[in-house]
Amino acid sequence: MDRFADRRFADGARELGGPPAHMSxxxxxxxxxxxxxxxxxxxxxxxxxADYRGRLLTYWVEGEVRGGGLxxxxxxxxxxxxxxxxxxxxxxxxxxxxxxxxxxxxxxxCADGASRWCLLRMTRQAMPAGAWRWYGxxxxxxxxxxxxxxxxxxxxxxxxxxxxxxxxxxxxxxxTATPDGAIEEVGPRWRDxxxxxxxxxxxxxxxxxxxxxxxxxxxxxxxxxxxxGDPVDVDYRLRLRDGSYRWMRARAAARRDxxxxxxxxxGTLEDIHNQKLAQQAVxxxxxxxxxxxxxxxxxIWDYDARSGQRSWSAEFRAMLGLTADAPATTExxxxxxxxxxxxxxKAMMDGVAANVLPPHFEATLRVHRADxxxxxxxxxxGWATRTEVGQLRRxxxxxxxxxxxxxxxxxxxxxxxxxxxxxxPNRTLWQGVLEELADxxxxxxxxxxxxxxDIDDLKRINDSLGHDAGDALLCGFAERLAAAAPxxxxxxxxxxxxxxxxxxxxxxxxxxxxCSQAILDKMRVPFAYQGQLLEAGVSVGGAVFGExxxxxxxxxxxADLALYASKASGRSRLTMFHSQLRADAQQRSSMIHMARxxxxxxxxxxxxxxxxDMRSGQVLGYEALxxxxxxxxxxxxxxxxxxxxxxxxxxxxxxxxxxDAVLHDMAAWLRMGFDPGRVAVNASAADLLQADxxxxxxxxxDQHGVxxxxxxxxxxxxxxxxxxADQVARALDRFARGGVRIALDDFGxxxxxxSHLKQYPVNVLKIDRSFVSHVDSDAGDAAIVDAVIKLGSxxxxxxxxxxxxxxxxxxxLLQHGCHIAQGYHYGRPQPAASVLAACGAAPIEPKx
Numbered sequence: 035m036d037r038f039a040d041r042r043f044a045d046g047a048r049e050l051g052g053p054p055a056h057m058s059x060x061x062x063x064x065x066x067x068x069x070x071x072x073x074x075x076x077x078x079x080x081x082x083x084a085d086y087r088g089r090l091l092t093y094w095v096e097g098e099v100r101g102g103g104l105x106x107x108x109x110x111x112x113x114x115x116x117x118x119x120x121x122x123x124x125x126x127x128x129x130x131x132x133x134x135x136x137x138x139x140x141x142x143x144c145a146d147g148a149s150r151w152c153l154l155r156m157t158r159q160a161m162p163a164g165a166w167r168w169y170g171x172x173x174x175x176x177x178x179x180x181x182x183x184x185x186x187x188x189x190x191x192x193x194x195x196x197x198x199x200x201x202x203x204x205x206x207x208x209x210t211a212t213p214d215g216a217i218e219e220v221g222p223r224w225r226d227x228x229x230x231x232x233x234x235x236x237x238x239x240x241x242x243x244x245x246x247x248x249x250x251x252x253x254x255x256x257x258x259x260x261x262x263g264d265p266v267d268v269d270y271r272l273r274l275r276d277g278s279y280r281w282m283r284a285r286a287a288a289r290r291d292x293x294x295x296x297x298x299x300x301g302t303l304e305d306i307h308n309q310k311l312a313q314q315a316v317x318x319x320x321x322x323x324x325x326x327x328x329x330x331x332x333x334i335w336d337y338d339a340r341s342g343q344r345s346w347s348a349e350f351r352a353m354l355g356l357t358a359d360a361p362a363t364t365e366x367x368x369x370x371x372x373x374x375x376x377x378x379x380k381a382m383m384d385g386v387a388a389n390v391l392p393p394h395f396e397a398t399l400r401v402h403r404a405d406x407x408x409x410x411x412x413x414x415x416g417w418a419t420r421t422e423v424g425q426l427r428r429x430x431x432x433x434x435x436x437x438x439x440x441x442x443x444x445x446x447x448x449x450x451x452x453x454x455x456x457x458x459p460n461r462t463l464w465q466g467v468l469e470e471l472a473d474x475x476x477x478x479x480x481x482x483x484x485x486x487x488d489i490d491d492l493k494r495i496n497d498s499l500g501h502d503a504g505d506a507l508l509c510g511f512a513e514r515l516a517a518a519a520p521x522x523x524x525x526x527x528x529x530x531x532x533x534x535x536x537x538x539x540x541x542x543x544x545x546x547x548x549c550s551q552a553i554l555d556k557m558r559v560p561f562a563y564q565g566q567l568l569e570a571g572v573s574v575g576g577a578v579f580g581e582x583x584x585x586x587x588x589x590x591x592x593a594d595l596a597l598y599a600s601k602a603s604g605r606s607r608l609t610m611f612h613s614q615l616r617a618d619a620q621q622r623s624s625m626i627h628m629a630r631x632x633x634x635x636x637x638x639x640x641x642x643x644x645x646x647d648m649r650s651g652q653v654l655g656y657e658a659l660x661x662x663x664x665x666x667x668x669x670x671x672x673x674x675x676x677x678x679x680x681x682x683x684x685x686x687x688x689x690x691x692x693x694d695a696v697l698h699d700m701a702a703w704l705r706m707g708f709d710p711g712r713v714a715v716n717a718s719a720a721d722l723l724q725a726d727x728x729x730x731x732x733x734x735x736d737q738h739g740v741x742x743x744x745x746x747x748x749x750x751x752x753x754x755x756x757x758x759a760d761q762v763a764r765a766l767d768r769f770a771r772g773g774v775r776i777a778l779d780d781f782g783x784x785x786x787x788x789s790h791l792k793q794y795p796v797n798v799l800k801i802d803r804s805f806v807s808h809v810d811s812d813a814g815d816a817a818i819v820d821a822v823i824k825l826g827s828x829x830x831x832x833x834x835x836x837x838x839x840x841x842x843x844x845x846x847l848l849q850h851g852c853h854i855a856q857g858y859h860y861g862r863p864q865p866a867a868s869v870l871a872a873c874g875a876a877p878i879e880p881k882x
Contacts, residue, residue, distance in 0.1 A: 229275025355403030372400035456512035464526030483540025571606030629678030641863035655711030742773030803837025
């Protein structure tokens with residue numbers, strides 16, 4: 035609109051006595067108000083425009099005759115010199131403090147040098163491109179200052195109030211449009227809301243600020259109203275300066291001339307975002323409630339306290355098993371509630387009616403259906419409303435049959451605390467009972483017994499007969515354990531093949547041992563499964579509260595140590611806790627700690643024991659045995675870290691270090707022209723269960739330049755029996771295809787069967803030293819050795835005797851047909867340098 039200012043200024047200068055057309059709405063209101071109040075006075079008034087520096091741009095005068103002196107004084111002296119020096123500071127401060135200062139009463143010098151009291155008004159107006167200017171008036175009030183002071187103050191106050199309410203404080207954005215719908219003016223709040231200038235809203239520019247989904251609808255209605263001339267009332271979302279949208283309501287009406295033709299549209303834009311959200315929330319809430327009642331089959335009980343009328347929905351009647359004509363009385367409803375819950379419901383209803391309970395209430399009740407007496411669980415949720423004076427107006431209660439939900443929750447609770455296979459308490463529940471029993475016994479000093487059970491050979495049965503057989507064994511064991519336990523015992527399955535028993539009647543070690551023996555006797559009877567008999571031993575660890583531990587944790591730990599000792603010392607037996615077990619556990623912990631240090635500092639060093647052809651004395655190869663260097667104690671045997679070999683992660687890392695060292699030594703020997711024959715390295719079950727173990731070893735052989743036929747992997751019988759037997763088979767098959775020989779160590783001491791010799795690619799059988807050491811003095815051992823030698827021969831396997839320490843043992847082994855041996859009789863384990871020294875070769879460079 036300001037682009038037409040210069041032309042309008044000129045028009046205004048020629049129209050004495052009227053404001054310029056470009057005057058702001060606030061200034062126009064001020065002008066009309068003052069003119070109406072004091073038009074009979076007709077004082078001289080100078081209307082002026084100045085730039086932002088205060089330089090006068092243009093002016094026009096009302097009351098020319100009287101105002102000439104003022105005008106000439108203002109023009110002759112300039113506004114800074116024209117006003118009294120005291121008033122100049124007041125004017126400057128007022129202009130700096132506000133864009134529309136309060137009117138100021140100041141003194142202005144006329145052309146003749148005399149000062150007259152004048153009323154100064156000024157308003158800062160915004161211009162395009164961020165510029166601004168001042169507009170104001172100077173009115174001569176010298177002659178009427180006192181007489182009209184009160185009237186003037188009233189007019190000024192009314193003008194200021196009108197301006198403040200109509201422009202500054204109005205939450206609405208006023209706008210006008212031409213008859214054809216082009217926006218002509220828009221209030222200053224448009225910029226505050228949208229961040230765009232009012233000029234950008236002119237014409238049809240405003241539509242660009244609408245949400246894309248609202249544009250077509252809004253434009254269609256606006257065009258229809260332009261044709262019909264009917265009032266406009268439309269909601270749409272307006273894009274704000276931060277890019278978000280708010281709901282706005284646009285309303286407008288047409289102003290018509292005497293012939294009914296539209297002159298202009300006048301409208302407002304109102305923020306209704308919060309109202310819209312509230313309306314949407316109410317609509318969604320009502321929709322949710324309606325759908326919930328329909329889909330969830332909620333029963334409704336509605337009580338109108340003013341009329342006393344009660345109504346029950348059809349769903350509620352069906353829930354209670356009532357006919358459609360059954361009276362909706364409180365007495366009937368209460369009669370169907372379970373007697374134990376009836377008082378609870380009545381007290382709740384009475385409390386709500388008496389306004390002593392919150393207006394919202396919930397309760398879950400048991401109800402007997404009227405038609406068949408079936409017990410159902412019903413959840414009720416109620417709301418009470420009151421009048422402004424607190425009188426009860428209405429109570430609405432919803433009812434939901436939650437019987438199936440309660441049953442499901444009960445099943446979930448049971449499943450969370452019980453083992454689904456054996457139906458015994460699980461570790462969580464059993465542990466809770468243990469802690470509760472310990473808390474009860476501690477103050478009185480009473481003792482109670484705890485036993486832990488581990489089924490021996492469950493893995494073997496799972497692998498040989500399948501998991502269904504193993505599951506049948508677990509269930510059969512659980513039944514026998516529960517049947518043999520004392521009447522007050524709590525028996526639980528703690529996980530896998532481990533079970534626990536606690537009983538207050540087992541007050542000391544003697545009663546625990548007697549109970550354990552009765553249970554072991556029952557377990558010695560084989561379990562029948564699909565025509566087969568399953569035999570499995572049970573290892574037991576026992577402890578007594580107060581004697582072996584003063585809290586639940588210590589007692590359980592004591593029994594667990596005793597169980598470990600039973601499994602380590604032969605199984606199928608009971609071990610009661612004693613202090614040495616704790617010392618053994620500490621020793622195992624120390625071994626684990628030491629093994630971690632060995633691994634971290636790479637202290638592993640292989641020692642090589644020769645394998646000799648007893649007929650010729652020729653060394654055919656070596657077995658690499660783990661040793662490690664203690665910083666102070668020197669070379670240490672593997673027994674010092676034996677517990678690490680039962681720890682999967684540590685066993686794997688120790689094997690990895692051994693492979694590094696052995697392959698380094700072998701590569702050095704071969705470069706020097708020394709052929710060590712076949713060198714064997716032991717591999718654990720944990721090693722073979724790694725999916726890439728065989729490929730990893732073969733790759734490292736290739737990297738070091740060591741032929742596969744010079745390398746041998748030794749395994750024990752136990753690797754065939756675990757759950758990972760399939761993976762072990764794949765690893766051994768990969769070694770065999772890669773040219774690496776497989777030796778079965780300690781044969782005859784485990785559970786390997788002839789089927790394993792046939793199933794796996796075993797090349798070498800090694801007779802365990804426990805048989806060899808007495809081959810010359812024990813007929814039984816001699817017979818076992820002879821059988822193993824013949825078995826190896828039958829399978830075309832090489833047979834190696836371990837632990838040969840005397841010439842007599844060597845002679846007997848040769849008689850039985852065993853030609854290869856290792857043991858102290860032929861050579862002790864020695865480091866790589868000593869191997870070369872024994873063969874007359876140069877020492878090996880140490881591995882870095």
